[in-house]
């Protein structure tokens with residue numbers, strides 16, 4: 039609390055009392071702490087690949103590049119770390135764009151059935167390398183909603199890509215698309231590692247990862263679900279998770295068919 043005191047003086051300079059104003063700044067302090075944590079996290083995440091790129095380049099210049107095998111192996115590490123930096127910067131830019139005051143969705147009519155089919159085709163290669171089967175359940179062959187095509191594509195890529203990443207080989211990733219009154223429901227279910235009860239509320243936080251090494255190895259930035267959550271809010275939809283450690287996870291999205299825009303949105 040911050041307390042301000044103002045003396046109350048009556049006629050003839052008679053002291054009548056003090057007006058005390060209590061200002062609750064706990065929310066402001068919390069936001070300030072979150073901002074500081076975010077800057078510290080971003081700096082750390084950027085520093086790691088840069089340090090690695092610098093180290094490997096210096097070793098190569100110091101003579102290691104005379105060996106062709108070492109050269110090849112170090113260059114592929116440098117490329118991988120550069121890719122990592124690029125994804126991180128892309129995700130940070132996207133997150134900051136979505137959080138801007140004047141952020142607007144580009145609303146259009148979308149067929150979710152074909153959008154999901156496209157995303158599955160895009161991720162088929164990665165699933166094949168782990169022998170993961172896709173299952174797609176939908177009773178209709180067209181489900182139309184109003185939304186932002188590129189942003190919703192990004193949401194499904196993030197969720198299905200995570201389902202593949204966090205499922206060991208030979209698993210199944212199933213997508214369910216349900217069309218109900220005024221709403222659609224899309225679920226992405228996997229037979230993967232699952233998420234503990236304690237971790238579930240935290241996975242939508244920026245940079246929160248249950249298993250840092252697994253996320254890092256798969257090229258994850260730790261920002262995917264934070265972006266998904268923001269995009270769901272922008273669409274006036276919701277996202278929830280059901281999961282059991284060691285059994286698998288299910289991410290459920292509900293979207294209104296028509297995005298009802300608030301004043302000032304277009």
Ligand code: ADP
Pocket residue numbers: 196200201204228230231232233241242246247248249253254257258259260261262263264287
């Ligand atoms: P990342 O880039 O690390 O995947 P995300 O924001 O997409 O970042 O996810 C945050 C964390 O949530 C992941 O690091 C992982 O620990 C957990 N997670 C996300 N999706 C799944 C899933 N399908 N199964 C198990 N854990 C998951």
